[in-house]
Amino acid sequence: MSETADDPTTGTHDHAFDATRPPSRELIDACVHCGFCLPTCPTYVLWGEEMDSPRGRIVLMKEGLEAGSDLAEMAVHFDRCLGCMACVTACPSGVEYDRLIEATRPQVERNLERSPAERAFRRLMFALFTHPGRLRAATPFLAAGRALGLTGLVGRLQRFPRMRTLARLTPPVPARAAFARLPELTRAQGSRRGRVGLLQGCVQRVFFHDVNTATARVLSAEGFDVFAPRLPRCCGALMLHTGYEPEARDLARATISAFEDCELVAVNAAGCGSAMKEYVNLLADDPEWASRARAFCEKVRDISELLVEVGPAAQRRPVPISLAYHDACHLAHAQGVRAQPRELLRAVPGVELMEPVEWEICCGSAGVYNLLEADAGEQLGQRKAQNLLATGAEAVAAGNPGCALQISTYLQAVDRPLPVYHPVQVLDASINGSRL
Numbered sequence: 491m492s493e494t495a496d497d498p499t500t501g502t503h504d505h506a507f508d509a510t511r512p513p514s515r516e517l518i519d520a521c522v523h524c525g526f527c528l529p530t531c532p533t534y535v536l537w538g539e540e541m542d543s544p545r546g547r548i549v550l551m552k553e554g555l556e557a558g559s560d561l562a563e564m565a566v567h568f569d570r571c572l573g574c575m576a577c578v579t580a581c582p583s584g585v586e587y588d589r590l591i592e593a594t595r596p597q598v599e600r601n602l603e604r605s606p607a608e609r610a611f612r613r614l615m616f617a618l619f620t621h622p623g624r625l626r627a628a629t630p631f632l633a634a635g636r637a638l639g640l641t642g643l644v645g646r647l648q649r650f651p652r653m654r655t656l657a658r659l660t661p662p663v664p665a666r667a668a669f670a671r672l673p674e675l676t677r678a679q680g681s682r683r684g685r686v687g688l689l690q691g692c693v694q695r696v697f698f699h700d701v702n703t704a705t706a707r708v709l710s711a712e713g714f715d716v717f718a719p720r721l722p723r724c725c726g727a728l729m730l731h732t733g734y735e736p737e738a739r740d741l742a743r744a745t746i747s748a749f750e751d752c753e754l755v756a757v758n759a760a761g762c763g764s765a766m767k768e769y770v771n772l773l774a775d776d777p778e779w780a781s782r783a784r785a786f787c788e789k790v791r792d793i794s795e796l797l798v799e800v801g802p803a804a805q806r807r808p809v810p811i812s813l814a815y816h817d818a819c820h821l822a823h824a825q826g827v828r829a830q831p832r833e834l835l836r837a838v839p840g841v842e843l844m845e846p847v848e849w850e851i852c853c854g855s856a857g858v859y860n861l862l863e864a865d866a867g868e869q870l871g872q873r874k875a876q877n878l879l880a881t882g883a884e885a886v887a888a889g890n891p892g893c894a895l896q897i898s899t900y901l902q903a904v905d906r907p908l909p910v911y912h913p914v915q916v917l918d919a920s921i922n923g924s925r926l
């Protein structure tokens with residue numbers, strides 16, 4: 491039987507992968523097995539297992555294209571991959587592991603028989619986190635649980651690591667902040683330089699409304715009208731990065747439609763930005779949407795990219811603070827954006843920027859990874875917290891909501907809590923005089 495060909499009479503296949511966009515043989519063959527990526531791979535760093543390294547996973551992908559391969563045996567290693575893309579940054583041969591794992595995950599979700607409990611947990615996460623309305627509705631109950639000490643109790647449950655992680659990660663957001671709304675239009679101040687769309691996000695708009703507000707204020711002060719529509723409710727990043735392709739496609743179409751008349755689209759969540767730049771691959775086979783996705787991807791910018799690209803217009807005032815800069819993987823590795831946030835922060839008088847060791851190693855958040863693979867997420871969270879504390883900085887700067895939650899949780903766990911700011915909040919404090 492040919493490579494991954496489905497049997498047209500039965501619809502079955504005797505390969506781990508089916509014939510719908512399997513990982514590309516050509517991309518797989520680009521790996522020369524040199525191992526340069528291994529020290530940057532969080533799961534290899536934790537366990538030292540070849541099959542939990544980028545090189546090992548690429549070998550498994552190759553096997554998955556062969557007749558007689560068994561998905562159940564290899565899926566555990568794909569599930570354990572954080573999708574952090576540190577291996578993409580490290581690889582001297584330019585292996586596109588990002589495209590490989592993103593072709594592999596939907597194969598796993600289509601072809602692996604997960605247990606009913608596992609399926610239900612995954613569905614529950616998406617049903618909650620990607621619906622801001624539901625997440626908002628849950629915040630009074632979460633606040634009550636905290637007041638009664640229930641979240642602390644659940645947070646100590648050793649036998650239920652997922653519940654423990656969920657309880658620990660839930661931030662103490664007051665209902666007032668969770669229900670606050672960003673205006674759909676914020677007008678430019680001073681000379682108008684253009685119009686920018688701003689993605690509100692799902693988790694971001696409920697748990698980090700202050701980051702969205704700061705983003706709109708900074709863009710406005712820099713001379714842009716800011717269009718922040720209520721829809722899409724979510725850009726689909728959590729689904730895309732977990733292999734739930736049909737759901738991710740629906741949300742990608744909604745996101746493209748919402749911003750089609752914008753010249754630029756700003757994103758302040760690294761995971762969302764990286765997903766939105768991937769729509770071009772996600773919708774490549776859709777005749778109606780492929781060209782719209784391509785045009786859309788060209789307009790998407792992380793907020794730090796956009797601000798550096800247009801240059802400063804507003805005056806910066808001093809913000810005396812030392813900050814440990816945390817590279818969010820979906821910004822540094824997936825989008826290659828490392829210089830811009832540093833440039834923006836260094837341009838603020840009074841900011842002292844500090845660099846933690848192991849910048850390239852993921853904090854363990856990785857979308858919903860810390861909930862699905864709770865033990866690994868916890869170990870990586872503890873490791874990152876220690877590395878950030880070792881800088882001696884007064885606060886942490888991180889451009890992704892998942893990283894902010896994860897880092898805060900594990901700093902708190904060692905009784906050394908530090909504030910975690912999005913870089914745009916530091917800029918807002920500098921330009922608009924808001925409080926950090």
Ligand code: SF4
Binds near residue numbers: 527528545580581584
């Ligand atoms: S992915 Fe790149 S760095 Fe890693 S083993 Fe293959 S060629 Fe080497």
Ligand code: SF4
Binds near residue numbers: 533544572574
């Ligand atoms: S994406 Fe991250 S976890 Fe996955 S193989 Fe690459 S370095 Fe390892």
